[in-house]
Amino acid sequence: MKFSKTQSYSLLAAMVAVASTAAAHRHSAQPFGPEIVRRDARASSAITADFFGTQSLFAGGSLQDPKKIATNFVEQRLTSSEYIVKNAYTSKHNGVTHVYLRQVINGLEVVNGDINVNVDRDGNVISYGDSFYQGPKNQRGSLSIKEWIQQESENLVEQGRQFTFGGRGRRSSTRRQTPIKGPVSKAAISPQKALLSFTDFLHMRIPHPEDMDITTRPSLHGDKDEVVVTNYPFAVDDKVPVAQAYIQTGDGGLELVYDFQVKMKNSDNWFHTQVSAVTGDVMQVVDWVSDATFNVYPMGVNDPLDGDRKMVVDPEHKDASPLGWNRQDQNKNFTTTIGNNVYAGENRRNGNDWQNNPKPEGRLTKKGQLVFDFEIDLEKDPITYVDAAVTNLFYWNNQMHDVFHHYGFDEETGNFQENNFGRGGLGNDAVIANAQDGSGFNNANFATPPDGQHGQMRMYVWDVTEIARDGDLESGIIIHEYAHGISTRLTGGPANSGCLVWGEAGGMGEGWGDFFATMFRLNESHDYKSEFDMGSYSNGGQGIRRFPYSTSMQTNPETFKIMDGQAYWEVHAKGEVWAEMLFEVYQNLRLLLPFTDDWYTNDKTDYANTLVLQLVVDGMKLQPCMPTFIQARDAILQAEWLLTSGKYQCDIWRAFAKRGLGSKARVIGGNLPIGGFRIESFEVPSNCN
């Protein structure tokens, strides 16, 4: 446990229990949920005291430089280990500086030893995460890479050749002496041998080095910038860069490894692997395949009744997923629904060992294109088309990852990725997405631990209709669930998963999901009169919310004060009101601006749908932990000022005011788990009249 719990933790848990029990008694028809909010030892819990206030874990005092404050904090409170500062940057909109450290032992980086520290604009450390290696336990090491080069050089000198070694340009730490030492025993696997061990791991064959001429066999070369293994026939240019590093093992130990980046010839595979320098065991491998085709209900199509499936080619967005969506799994399969952003599999047996969830095998064409194309017969039970379902689930989770990356839910703000490409934040937290999960029916849920731990999405089969339907085919449900991950990580910071747990805050946590689901089913032909249900495909043709999302007060009469009623004490009900308000905001903007189906446009402010998405995402970052409706509205209005200088202030005000959240709206007890008394207002600020 690295963080001191605050008082509000236990209070919170008790109140959540009250709220959800109360809700369970009142609703027989189950909306999506209940949501699992997991707390973890690595969670920071900087609960905000007022709108932009924060609780300080450490005050910088007279220090001005946030980087210095962060490193002082780390050295005084967390560790005496050496480290290097990998990244440090300041978010313009809130003044928070994010500082990322990588552990260094004996001059080598620990590939999975990271600390991140967040410093507010007043110089207070407000949250952090720590995965540094803590102590001895099972250290295993070997010769340094330099010694191997030395040996190689002696061999080559015999052959009349010579080269020099200048090291890999490692930044040595300037920190004071550390009591944490890495292993220095002289076990012996050369980098070349380790690379061959990795080759074996891929089931590829290469002649044994001893059987080859010394000038043509894989050998080690160093110059001042990098060390490479040459004569490696499977790699581009026959060359593989290698570095030494440490890796923390599952049992808390530390092992010396060679770190290879292997760009394969004749395929799109690009491996990043760490191989033990002691045993030659492959400790970790990441593999990327950049081209893939998916037969899915694509962006703009909500479900099988809303449109047809389509073969979508290379849908990934290069900024968000630079190496594609697919990668190798632990069984050395290259063709499954596993990747940097999402691990999608079937979990009908309701297991917790998600690594073993069956996954569809894509077909690898001669050109190296992965094809996921599976039959669906909707007249049959969902089990018969589970591969198509997992494919759709994989596609939509990745879409959400990539699109929201474009709108600022990225590595440093806590998104879900295994590898963060050195762009900040914590990795190792792709979403685990379970299709046809055996833990329930007629629902879905999402668990959001803090940044650095896997989110988990569980999608259920719906047995409302005679022939069961599969929520995995309804993107609106997938989007709703993924949105929990986005709103939870963006509200209160990536390391804090406790900011949207009940009351109006919890309600908006539901509402954003419905709103995003509605946005991603839109196309150009929808207009001010268009109406949208949630979950109606899965639920047999009837939406699961009380009213469709609509600008008509007849179709959807919900306003702010309606939440005083008992029927709205539960979070999903409050979520309807919030989603309806956001829908009104979108529709008001749509009256002024066109729609684009290019969600990746760089001209986001030119289109109603991209503008509203940006404002809503920015609002999440601006609002405090446990926001009320009023605070979240103000955050969106502030986001608009920041982005478009007030051009649409009054249009946004009019949308909220139409639904009772106008300028004079007030609330007493809005952030109690249940109840509250609201004064609604249909007024806009006087400058908008």
Ligand SMILES: *[C@@H]1O[C@H](CO)[C@@H](O)[C@H](O)[C@H]1NC(C)=O
């Ligand atoms: C994937 O890995 C598993 C376990 O090693 C194996 O049984 C299965 O045949 C593999 N699939 C392919 C296509 O290689």
Ligand SMILES: *[C@@H]1O[C@H](CO)[C@@H](O)[C@H](O)[C@H]1NC(C)=O
């Ligand atoms: C837009 O979506 C609707 C379903 O909501 C569909 O009927 C219509 O064909 C779509 N229009 C276009 C231009 O894609």
Ligand SMILES: [Zn+2]
């Ligand atoms: Zn939900």
